[in-house]
Structures are given as C-alpha cells and as structure tokens.
Amino acid sequence: MEVGFLGLGIMGKAMSMNLLKHGFKVTVWNRTLSKCDELVEHGASVCESPAEVIKKCKYTIAMLSDPCAALSVVFDKGGVLEQICEGKGYIDMSTVDAETSLKINEAITGKGGRFVEGPVSGSKKPAEDGQLIILVAGDKALFEESIPAFDVLGKRSFFLGQVGNGAKMKLIVNMIMGSMMNAFSEGLVLADKSGLSSDTLLDILDLGAMTNPMFKGKGPSMNKSSYPPAFPLKHQQKDMRLALALGDENAVSMPVAAAANEAFKKARSLGLGDLDFSAVIEAVKFSRE
Amino acid sequence: MEVGFLGLGIMGKAMSMNLLKHGFKVTVWNRTLSKCDELVEHGASVCESPAEVIKKCKYTIAMLSDPCAALSVVFDKGGVLEQICEGKGYIDMSTVDAETSLKINEAITGKGGRFVEGPVSGSKKPAEDGQLIILVAGDKALFEESIPAFDVLGKRSFFLGQVGNGAKMKLIVNMIMGSMMNAFSEGLVLADKSGLSSDTLLDILDLGAMTNPMFKGKGPSMNKSSYPPAFPLKHQQKDMRLALALGDENAVSMPVAAAANEAFKKARSLGLGDLDFSAVIEAVKFSRE
Amino acid sequence: MEVGFLGLGIMGKAMSMNLLKHGFKVTVWNRTLSKCDELVEHGASVCESPAEVIKKCKYTIAMLSDPCAALSVVFDKGGVLEQICEGKGYIDMSTVDAETSLKINEAITGKGGRFVEGPVSGSKKPAEDGQLIILVAGDKALFEESIPAFDVLGKRSFFLGQVGNGAKMKLIVNMIMGSMMNAFSEGLVLADKSGLSSDTLLDILDLGAMTNPMFKGKGPSMNKSSYPPAFPLKHQQKDMRLALALGDENAVSMPVAAAANEAFKKARSLGLGDLDFSAVIEAVKFSRE
Amino acid sequence: MEVGFLGLGIMGKAMSMNLLKHGFKVTVWNRTLSKCDELVEHGASVCESPAEVIKKCKYTIAMLSDPCAALSVVFDKGGVLEQICEGKGYIDMSTVDAETSLKINEAITGKGGRFVEGPVSGSKKPAEDGQLIILVAGDKALFEESIPAFDVLGKRSFFLGQVGNGAKMKLIVNMIMGSMMNAFSEGLVLADKSGLSSDTLLDILDLGAMTNPMFKGKGPSMNKSSYPPAFPLKHQQKDMRLALALGDENAVSMPVAAAANEAFKKARSLGLGDLDFSAVIEAVKFSRE
Missing domain, CATH: 3.40.50.720 (NAD(P)-binding Rossmann-like Domain)
Incomplete structure (x- = not known):
C-alpha cells in the first residue's frame, strides 16, 4: 500500500x-x-x-x-x-x-x-x-x-x-482523566495531612479495583512534588473547558468536572500551567498551616 | 498457630x-x-x-x-x-x-x-x-x-x-473511588448525549492509561441502567461524608470530593440509596429533554 | 440637545x-x-x-x-x-x-x-x-x-x-446574581425539607443583613413554584458561562459560580430554560422521596 | 412583668x-x-x-x-x-x-x-x-x-x-450568608483581574436588585484586604458544615453551599480562621501570577 x-x-x-x-x-x-x-x-x-x-x-x-x-x-x-x-x-x-x-x-x-x-x-x-x-x-x-x-x-x-466525533470523544476521555487526577490528588493530600503515608496509599490503591496505569505512573512523582510535563496542565485545563462547553451545548450538568476545571484554573493561577497536569495536586496542597 | x-x-x-x-x-x-x-x-x-x-x-x-x-x-x-x-x-x-x-x-x-x-x-x-x-x-x-x-x-x-489510622485510610480509598465513579458517570452521559456510543467509550478507556477493574466491571451494567448492589450507594455517600469531615478536621479543601458527595446525595433523594453506588450515574442522566 | x-x-x-x-x-x-x-x-x-x-x-x-x-x-x-x-x-x-x-x-x-x-x-x-x-x-x-x-x-x-468593559461588568454583576439565586434556592429547599416554613425563612431574611430586593421580589413566587420569565433561565446560564470564560482568560478560579452554572444547566435539562432564572430552585427541589 | x-x-x-x-x-x-x-x-x-x-x-x-x-x-x-x-x-x-x-x-x-x-x-x-x-x-x-x-x-x-427548629433555622440563614459571601468574593476578584474597578462594582451592585446591607458593610473593607472579625471565618465554616449535615439528613443536595464550604476550608488552611468570614475572598484572590 x-x-x-x-x-x-x-x-x-x-x-x-x-x-x-x-x-x-x-x-x-x-x-x-x-x-x-x-x-x-x-x-x-x-x-x-x-x-x-x-x-x-x-x-x-x-x-x-x-x-x-x-x-x-x-x-x-x-x-x-x-x-x-x-x-x-x-x-x-x-x-x-x-x-x-x-x-x-x-x-x-x-x-x-x-x-x-x-x-x-x-x-x-x-x-x-x-x-x-x-x-x-x-x-x-x-x-x-x-x-x-x-x-x-x-x-x-x-x-x-x-466528522467532529473523533474530537469530541477525545475531549470526553480527557475530561474523565482530569477529574480522576483531581480525585487522586485530593486523596493523596488528605492522607498526608491526616498523618498517613501517601506512598502507602499508592500501594493500597495499586492492589484494588481502582488500580490504573495513570495512578501508578504519576503517583510516585506527585508524592515528590515533581511534575515533568508529559501533558501540560494548561492543555488539560483547556480540554476540561471544551468538554464542559460540549456539556453546555447538550444540557449535561457535570458538577464534578466543573469543580475539577476550577482546580486546574487555580493551579494555572499558581503559575503551574506549563508543568504536567498532575501538578494540580499543588492547588490542593497549598496552605499556610 | x-x-x-x-x-x-x-x-x-x-x-x-x-x-x-x-x-x-x-x-x-x-x-x-x-x-x-x-x-x-x-x-x-x-x-x-x-x-x-x-x-x-x-x-x-x-x-x-x-x-x-x-x-x-x-x-x-x-x-x-x-x-x-x-x-x-x-x-x-x-x-x-x-x-x-x-x-x-x-x-x-x-x-x-x-x-x-x-x-x-x-x-x-x-x-x-x-x-x-x-x-x-x-x-x-x-x-x-x-x-x-x-x-x-x-x-x-x-x-x-x-489505632484509627486503618479506618481513616479506608475512608480515603473510598473517597477516591466515589469521585472516580462520578467522573466516569459524567463521561458516559456526556458521550451519550453528544451522539457518541457510551459502549465505545468503555472500549477506548479500557485501552488507555485510565483502564481499571472498576470501570471494566461496572461500566457495561451502568450503560444498561442496571445497578445490583455490591456496595450500596448510601454507604458510599456516608464514606464520602466522613472523608470530607476528616478533611474538615485537617483543613484540607476538597472541592471535587464535595461535588461528588452532593451528586451521591442527589441520587439518594432520587430513591437510589439501596442500589449499587454506580447508580449515581442516574443523577447525572436525569433530565426531561 | x-x-x-x-x-x-x-x-x-x-x-x-x-x-x-x-x-x-x-x-x-x-x-x-x-x-x-x-x-x-x-x-x-x-x-x-x-x-x-x-x-x-x-x-x-x-x-x-x-x-x-x-x-x-x-x-x-x-x-x-x-x-x-x-x-x-x-x-x-x-x-x-x-x-x-x-x-x-x-x-x-x-x-x-x-x-x-x-x-x-x-x-x-x-x-x-x-x-x-x-x-x-x-x-x-x-x-x-x-x-x-x-x-x-x-x-x-x-x-x-x-470598549468591552461595559459588557464585562454586566457579566460579573449577573454572575453574582446567579450564584446568589442558587444560595437562596438551596436555603429555601433545605428549610422546607427540614420541616421549617420557607415563607418564615423569607421573613427572617428580610429582617437581616442579607435583605435585598431580589429575595423579596422572587421569594414568594418561588415558594409557590411560579416562575414568570422576567429574565429567562437560559440567558442567565449563558451569562454564567461567559463570566466563567472571562475567569478562564484571567486565571480566576471560581468554584461557587461553577457549581451554580452546573445547577442552571441541570435546570435547562429539566426543560426550564424559558422560565425565569429563579426556576433553578426546581433543580434543587427535584427528588423522588 | x-x-x-x-x-x-x-x-x-x-x-x-x-x-x-x-x-x-x-x-x-x-x-x-x-x-x-x-x-x-x-x-x-x-x-x-x-x-x-x-x-x-x-x-x-x-x-x-x-x-x-x-x-x-x-x-x-x-x-x-x-x-x-x-x-x-x-x-x-x-x-x-x-x-x-x-x-x-x-x-x-x-x-x-x-x-x-x-x-x-x-x-x-x-x-x-x-x-x-x-x-x-x-x-x-x-x-x-x-x-x-x-x-x-x-x-x-x-x-x-x-425544639431544635430555632437552631436549624439559624444554620440555614448562615448557610445562605456564606454562599452569598463567596458569590460576592468571586465577583470582586473577577472584576479586579479583568481590569475593572472592584470599587465601581460595589457602586453598581448597590444600585440594583441585589443591594443588601452585608455587601455594603463588608465590600469596602474587603477591597482593602481588611477583615476585622465580626463573625469569625472558622465559625462561619462550622455553620456551613452543620447546614450541609442537615442537608445530608434530609437528602438535600446543595452543590453551591458545598463549594462555598470548601472555599472556607481553603481559607482556614491559609490561616484565616480567626479573621472575619469575609476573608474568604483571600482564598479566591490567591495566585502567583
């Protein structure tokens, strides 16, 4: 051919x-x-x-x-x-x-x-x-x-x-990814602030029904506050925004994706837009106590 | 022994x-x-x-x-x-x-x-x-x-x-699970309402970095609106609430988990508390258009 | 002149x-x-x-x-x-x-x-x-x-x-209005479902530091589930979306407005887009219990 | 008597x-x-x-x-x-x-x-x-x-x-107050970051259907980042939590109050718990750009 x-x-x-x-x-x-x-x-x-x-x-x-x-x-x-x-x-x-x-x-x-x-x-x-x-x-x-x-x-x-359905499907996949990354980030920070080991949390997640390559691949570096950009946070946030716009067109209310999008925006406002999208954990971590 | x-x-x-x-x-x-x-x-x-x-x-x-x-x-x-x-x-x-x-x-x-x-x-x-x-x-x-x-x-x-750390770790794991289930639900509904096949979305997710046993196990029945209770929704929501309370004690803001918790509450108000927690997708699906 | x-x-x-x-x-x-x-x-x-x-x-x-x-x-x-x-x-x-x-x-x-x-x-x-x-x-x-x-x-x-600042200011005012309307709606429904009178809640609000013409004007009809369209819900939701887009441009994370926007979207999906924007309370009310 | x-x-x-x-x-x-x-x-x-x-x-x-x-x-x-x-x-x-x-x-x-x-x-x-x-x-x-x-x-x-209804009604009033304060804060910050004057926004709000003593009383000091504690933020957040718990008991989903509660928690984590509850605007403002 x-x-x-x-x-x-x-x-x-x-x-x-x-x-x-x-x-x-x-x-x-x-x-x-x-x-x-x-x-x-x-x-x-x-x-x-x-x-x-x-x-x-x-x-x-x-x-x-x-x-x-x-x-x-x-x-x-x-x-x-x-x-x-x-x-x-x-x-x-x-x-x-x-x-x-x-x-x-x-x-x-x-x-x-x-x-x-x-x-x-x-x-x-x-x-x-x-x-x-x-x-x-x-x-x-x-x-x-x-x-x-x-x-x-x-x-x-x-x-x-x-035509157009390929682009839409990709947005939906990335939207799920962005919300999952936030769920994961909140869990890692909560473990840490509750006096538990976030590394042990990774081990436990890895053995259960939620185990997935993304958590395994990104978790250890997130626990070390390292975010080498594989998929830049600003692009992830753009895809969240576009997926929410797709929901808007079709009258689908998606409160979890909307909350995740705002977390990515907060991370952008913290100057993290060019790091990997897993840097959204920094928006969860940030505190002065 | x-x-x-x-x-x-x-x-x-x-x-x-x-x-x-x-x-x-x-x-x-x-x-x-x-x-x-x-x-x-x-x-x-x-x-x-x-x-x-x-x-x-x-x-x-x-x-x-x-x-x-x-x-x-x-x-x-x-x-x-x-x-x-x-x-x-x-x-x-x-x-x-x-x-x-x-x-x-x-x-x-x-x-x-x-x-x-x-x-x-x-x-x-x-x-x-x-x-x-x-x-x-x-x-x-x-x-x-x-x-x-x-x-x-x-x-x-x-x-x-x-003592107490075992219970706390379990809550955190379940909180991540609840938020992930919402992320997944929103994606499946968005696909469907956007004219895409939610079954194809399952196939695509299954091949990528987010593939996990929960999506594989629950997805097909969710697409058929079937929710045989493995883990009842009301218990999942209770665990979300307790995990948020743990966050409250430790001043950890978790907007995605909070949004997911409200979705589970909406599902409870729709009479779905005794079904499997994957029935939260019904709160996302619900519309009159 | x-x-x-x-x-x-x-x-x-x-x-x-x-x-x-x-x-x-x-x-x-x-x-x-x-x-x-x-x-x-x-x-x-x-x-x-x-x-x-x-x-x-x-x-x-x-x-x-x-x-x-x-x-x-x-x-x-x-x-x-x-x-x-x-x-x-x-x-x-x-x-x-x-x-x-x-x-x-x-x-x-x-x-x-x-x-x-x-x-x-x-x-x-x-x-x-x-x-x-x-x-x-x-x-x-x-x-x-x-x-x-x-x-x-x-x-x-x-x-x-x-030029453009007039349009932007109007969006911001309408965004505050949309979030306030949601705050108000959640309070009215919570009062009702908790066995309190939502009409009494109106009287109490009217005496305190939050009293405002919008609550006074819309509250009584909302308690009667009446929403004659002064400002259609679909236009309010469009303004929320545009205000959130303005926040996106300027990296301002606004989780409350985002949650309010999703509530308006849910109301749209319930077929309420042409009613007054106060009809968003129907999205809060909706339940089967 | x-x-x-x-x-x-x-x-x-x-x-x-x-x-x-x-x-x-x-x-x-x-x-x-x-x-x-x-x-x-x-x-x-x-x-x-x-x-x-x-x-x-x-x-x-x-x-x-x-x-x-x-x-x-x-x-x-x-x-x-x-x-x-x-x-x-x-x-x-x-x-x-x-x-x-x-x-x-x-x-x-x-x-x-x-x-x-x-x-x-x-x-x-x-x-x-x-x-x-x-x-x-x-x-x-x-x-x-x-x-x-x-x-x-x-x-x-x-x-x-x-007995108990007095306490409940007070929680509901305070919940509406907390969500309104967040709506107001997001609007003030959005105005400022969009190149508009947040003082002018106060003037505009004051003339319209949302005018209320709280915005008039707190707005000017919020724009000066001054938060003398009339009602401490940590007490406001506690009341949000208790109101959400009341919603939980009665299966009322309140996504806007939940988002507002997480914003107050973020403010607490920034060390603002003893300031006035209007200090929640600092959680919205915070950025590094």
Whole structure:
C-alpha cells in the first residue's frame, strides 16, 4: 500500500517510520524538508509540497502540531486542496477541534475528495510502538480502506460516525482523566495531612479495583512534588473547558468536572500551567498551616 | 498457630475456613452458634462465649457486622473484656469508625491486653480467595506476630500506625473511588448525549492509561441502567461524608470530593440509596429533554 | 440637545419617550417604521434609515435587540457607517458581547467617528422610570458629552474605560446574581425539607443583613413554584458561562459560580430554560422521596 | 412583668438592661457576680445561683456563651433543675446546637417545667437597640406569654415549632450568608483581574436588585484586604458544615453551599480562621501570577 505522510514532528516521524518498517511505500513532506532525510534513509520518497504528495498518492495521512498548521497545509499555496480530487483520501490525525475538522472536511469533499479525522490517544512511546488508539470519524469507506495503515500505527482504531466525533470523544476521555487526577490528588493530600503515608496509599490503591496505569505512573512523582510535563496542565485545563462547553451545548450538568476545571484554573493561577497536569495536586496542597 | 475467631458472617466464615485450610488451629464463636457447624466439620473447635475464646487462645480475630456488634462482643456479659489480659492479642477486622476502634483499644489495653484494628478492602470473593487488603493499626508487635494469619487472609497487609489510622485510610480509598465513579458517570452521559456510543467509550478507556477493574466491571451494567448492589450507594455517600469531615478536621479543601458527595446525595433523594453506588450515574442522566 | 435614536423595542421606546419628555429633540428610526408613530405624536422626527439619522444628528443612541441587530444597523446598506464621520458620536446601549462591541468600535472610529458602548442594568419598568444603571465604556469625551442624556435615561451612569468593559461588568454583576439565586434556592429547599416554613425563612431574611430586593421580589413566587420569565433561565446560564470564560482568560478560579452554572444547566435539562432564572430552585427541589 | 436573667456577657447585659429600661422587674445572676453591679444600679435584684433565680421568678431567660455553659447552668449544683417545676418557664436564648437544646428541654419538662429555645440573629449593637431577630421553638404557650419580653429585646420574634427548629433555622440563614459571601468574593476578584474597578462594582451592585446591607458593610473593607472579625471565618465554616449535615439528613443536595464550604476550608488552611468570614475572598484572590 502506498501512502503520503504530511508532518514529521515527534509523532509523525515515529508513525511514518512504522509504516516503512511494515512494508508501506511512503512519500513524506515536512515544512522543514531536512527532517525528511532520516525517513529517506529508510526508503521514503520526498515531495516539495503537500499538493505534490496528494497528486502522487491515493491516500495521504497528516499529523500536524495544531489546528493552525492543519488548516495551513490544506488551504495555503501548494496545499492539499490544489490536488485533492475524486478517488483520493485525506486522513488528518492531528489533534484539532471539531470546527477545524469540519472546515477541512467541507473543503476536501467540495473538491470530490474523501476525508476522515483520526485524532489519537497516546504520545511518543505508543507512537513508536504502534500502540496508539485511533478515533476515526468521517467517510466510512475511507476508514475501512485505511485499516491496514491504522493497524500498523495503533493497537486499535474506532469508527465514530460523522466528522467532529473523533474530537469530541477525545475531549470526553480527557475530561474523565482530569477529574480522576483531581480525585487522586485530593486523596493523596488528605492522607498526608491526616498523618498517613501517601506512598502507602499508592500501594493500597495499586492492589484494588481502582488500580490504573495513570495512578501508578504519576503517583510516585506527585508524592515528590515533581511534575515533568508529559501533558501540560494548561492543555488539560483547556480540554476540561471544551468538554464542559460540549456539556453546555447538550444540557449535561457535570458538577464534578466543573469543580475539577476550577482546580486546574487555580493551579494555572499558581503559575503551574506549563508543568504536567498532575501538578494540580499543588492547588490542593497549598496552605499556610 | 492457634487462633480464636469471633463472628461467622459471610466474611468471617470464608476467612476462618481459609485459616483452617492452611493448618491453623481455629476456635470459633458466633452469636447464632449453629453457624459454627460447618467450621467444626472442617476441624474447628467451638466456644460458647467470646470470653471463653479469649481464655483459650493467645490471639483472637473478630469479624463483626458493624460498630454496634463490635462493641457488644467486647463489653457485654461473656465478652472479650472478661478474659483479656497481659499476653493476649485481640485483632478486630470489622469495619468500624475510628471512635469505636479507640474505645475498644482503650478497654483492651486497660486490662493489659494488646490490640490492633485491621479493616479490610475487598468483599466475599476476595475473602474466600485469601485476597483481601488488610489495613492494620495499633500494637505493632501484635501486627508482626499476626502476619502468618494475615498472609493467609489477604494478598497484602499494611501497618499504618496508631489505632484509627486503618479506618481513616479506608475512608480515603473510598473517597477516591466515589469521585472516580462520578467522573466516569459524567463521561458516559456526556458521550451519550453528544451522539457518541457510551459502549465505545468503555472500549477506548479500557485501552488507555485510565483502564481499571472498576470501570471494566461496572461500566457495561451502568450503560444498561442496571445497578445490583455490591456496595450500596448510601454507604458510599456516608464514606464520602466522613472523608470530607476528616478533611474538615485537617483543613484540607476538597472541592471535587464535595461535588461528588452532593451528586451521591442527589441520587439518594432520587430513591437510589439501596442500589449499587454506580447508580449515581442516574443523577447525572436525569433530565426531561 | 438633539439626539438620534435607533431601535424602538420595549426598551428603546420607553427611553426615547423619556428623552422627549425632558425636552430633547429626538429623531427616531425603527426597522418597522410604523412603530415610530407614537413617538411622532409626542414630537419626534423620523428618518428612513440609520444612515439618515446619523447624517442629521451629532449624537445617536442605539438600543437593539441582540448582537446581530446591532451589527446589521451599523454595517448593512443604509447603515450607520455610510454617514458616520468626524465630529459625530455613536452610543450603543444594546446588550452585546465584548467582541461585537469591539467590531463596531473599530468600524466607527475607522471613519473618524466616536463610539461608546453603554449596556444597561434594568428592564422595562426602570427604562420607563428613567432608573436604568448605565455601564459606559469607550470614548471618554463622548461619555461626558452624553451625560445629559444618560441622566434622563438612568439613575446613574458609570464610565468603565476601554470598549468591552461595559459588557464585562454586566457579566460579573449577573454572575453574582446567579450564584446568589442558587444560595437562596438551596436555603429555601433545605428549610422546607427540614420541616421549617420557607415563607418564615423569607421573613427572617428580610429582617437581616442579607435583605435585598431580589429575595423579596422572587421569594414568594418561588415558594409557590411560579416562575414568570422576567429574565429567562437560559440567558442567565449563558451569562454564567461567559463570566466563567472571562475567569478562564484571567486565571480566576471560581468554584461557587461553577457549581451554580452546573445547577442552571441541570435546570435547562429539566426543560426550564424559558422560565425565569429563579426556576433553578426546581433543580434543587427535584427528588423522588 | 418579672423575669430572671442568667448570663451577663456582652449580649446578656445589653438585653437585661433593655428589659429594665422598659419597666420589667429583673433578677439577674452571673457566674462572676460582680458583673451584676451595673444592673443593680439600674434597679435589678441579684441571686447567688441559677436555682435561686428560678425559685424567685416565673419566667427566666438565659443568654450563655456556648453549649457547655448552657448545660452547666441547668445541670450543675445550684442549677436550674433544682428549682424548675410546674408553672415555671425557662427561655434559653444562647446559641447552641439542636442536640444541646433537646437535652435541656427533656430535663426541664421532665420536672414539669416549660421550655423554649430562642437563639437570636444579630450581635452587640442590635442587642443594645432591641433590634434582635428571635427564633423561638418549643412550648408555644410559653412563647406567647414571653412576647412582651421578646418585643423589648428584638424587632421580631418567630415561633418555629418543636425544639431544635430555632437552631436549624439559624444554620440555614448562615448557610445562605456564606454562599452569598463567596458569590460576592468571586465577583470582586473577577472584576479586579479583568481590569475593572472592584470599587465601581460595589457602586453598581448597590444600585440594583441585589443591594443588601452585608455587601455594603463588608465590600469596602474587603477591597482593602481588611477583615476585622465580626463573625469569625472558622465559625462561619462550622455553620456551613452543620447546614450541609442537615442537608445530608434530609437528602438535600446543595452543590453551591458545598463549594462555598470548601472555599472556607481553603481559607482556614491559609490561616484565616480567626479573621472575619469575609476573608474568604483571600482564598479566591490567591495566585502567583
């Protein structure tokens, strides 16, 4: 199978490398073209613009850093729109809001092309290991034709219906994550202030029905007040806000997520926005007694 | 090793049976003596009062239904206090509040006896399988001498310091559980009301860093609005309230737990107190649109 | 003093009538021109487009129903922009978001005109009585020149600085109002469910340091579950959401407003969005016990 | 009318002085008897024990500092119980919890006496001015016979039914107060951080439907970060906790009060418990940005 690949950041590079390793013919493009070199050593071809990649390949995957980059690659000069046409599929795996996705979808399908959004859950390591979780929405036939690629990139891909649903599902997952992180933080601080060991609490949680990789992975460093940013707190808070806005649209009252969101905002006001989202525990800890 | 065992309810029976199977000599007592028969068939001795058990055994374990029964077995006529004395150890594994535990501790140690509280995390199945988590606090030497028994009864025992700490640690664990259950409920409802499949959300959560036995165990039945009571909602709410009170004593502000507690209260007001605590999702779901 | 007046809805009619009564020369325009008749009987002149009003008058006040109408009156054919120029002042007293205000400001000042926004607090009755509270922001000289008109329209006008600040201040006032209404609702329901009279609670509150016109005005009907819409719940909830978004921008954590917002959302999900915002008490009341 | 009066603290002294001024014959007692001197100068008689006062007077009012003192005056040697009997009435206006009140009620009525609790809303100034609000519960006939005294002591007295209802009503009033104070604090901080003047916000609030003596009295000092303790924050938080507990008993979910309570707890953890309850604004203000 031959695929185009736009965007060779940390994620995109790992993903396109995986495709090459599994026998795909891959044509890459990156804004800074020199980043393509390593891929070429492993057998990739290179094009000088997104439009050229689209022209050459029936299927093109994009993995860009943010909504702005995702739009630019499609709409700018030399962009996807110049060559997209009937028979071609565009698979945008960048993390963008539903609105951006809908805009791209409209433009692509307006030219006769096919489109799916496919945001992923998982960061660098799962990308390298082909263990991403892929949340696909849009053109179902394109999803099905893309499964061989998704099977290489992720441990599982889901088809979620119309464009925008991928973005929404990701927000909901992240909202649960943010509330859980607050529940966990409050428990760790309460243990400590009650004269119990918060390390022992970790051991106890690890043996019970709530044991999960996040508590195991983050707990020990939280107890040491260390928050190296895997997922920055300000991004977590933004996702809480967007998930609450989704609840607002659909008249779903979510008091626990709302309380968690305010805790993340307090943490931001304490200057912790660039640390890992587990730093929200500092907002719980803070006291003068 | 020889141990006494007071209380042969669902938990106590499973636990004393395990001790017998692992070669302990066990002397049992139960308020309704006929419940001792099955244990006797497996080699247990029987006494007619708690006092007699204490007299006969150096170590006695109690597993009683509630604080009231725990106090009665110690203080009533024929109770533990009549025979407890220097050299004897009393291990109360019932789930009681810190105050009850402290009262029993004072009485036992006042007579020269030794005491630990050892509330457990886990219900019928883990009790049968010897997979309980045991939260011990009080006399450290007694804890250490009791380890052979704890190793049979549970997969892990923790020593947590002074009497009352076992009860407190259990509250904190349950508080985290209650907040997590709310986070989970809000996510499932939001998915559903946003036009996404809440079953797919379960699959996605199951593959990520938040995967845990509680979500896996409760999620499918929650999506079917089925809440067979494993841990009744009213007890979960009581534990949230007590954990918040512990936070109050120690000036720990816990807005997420407080919001979760109010959701459990709303669920109680909807008549769901006797269902499983996962029925809190009904308070999130409820609407007329 | 001569002023133009655009928009003769419930508010605009009462306001322009007040100006006439106090000796202002008023030139009016309304989309449905027939609505101007009553004003003409009281001495007003009429123009056939906003542009003509601007051409004729040095100062023009607008009171339009929503952001869409406010933009249309400025930017459409025959609109304000066609005639606005140096020396002329445009005073938009419609309730619009900061973004809309900024857009209008940019267009007006781009043509050399001067602009203030002046959203009001108060509805029909205060408009008729000249008892509005006017929150002005933008061109300070224009504000000062407009004071004679503001003195007729309101009991007090405030100058709040740059354009957008009027809208922001109004959101903050409404946010406090929404949280207070929730505090009040929870107290009334708690009294009732605790076997106390919620009418007596009203009497007690009325005698103490918290007595305020809102509790006095809304309390008796809330106790009768009657919510004739003075300020619709869905608009109150929208203002809570926007105030929380303002807090988000400025990293202000507001857990009480967030909890109140979720209560309003729950009320919306119960189908109460078109009733008065005091209907939020129904979300507190709701139970099956 | 002749009345006994037990307790001459700040409140009790002002209240008994008012009774004297209005022509009541008053017999006083205080633990430190020298405090009676000033009252004697104004015509009061003195007794050496609560029992003697009861013996002498048909009606006796008590105004004691806390539940402990209230119990001691009744149950200790020389206490009320020694002389209370049929035909005599005991009116306890101290602020105590419902449980203490019920205990006293049981003892008094057990001896044939009659009892009402009558906690007051208002502090030193209203006590001196006879402007208290009196929340009476218990024996209705005794309430009615006491109205001449209540009319001197307060601007209004309410009969609320069975003993305990006075204490409950006071908790509910204070709960509304605590939530309102949080709503107000969040608004003031949001104004300030959004670049608006929080003093102007006070002016605007003062003109609208939410204007109330508390905002007017506390607002200016809050904007100056000054919190001289009129009602200490730790007592306000305790009342929030007790009101939430009352909600718990009656299955009333109160998410806004719960969020406010956590804010007061955060303020306590910042070392502000002894300042005025308006210091909760510091918990909202706190940030490092």
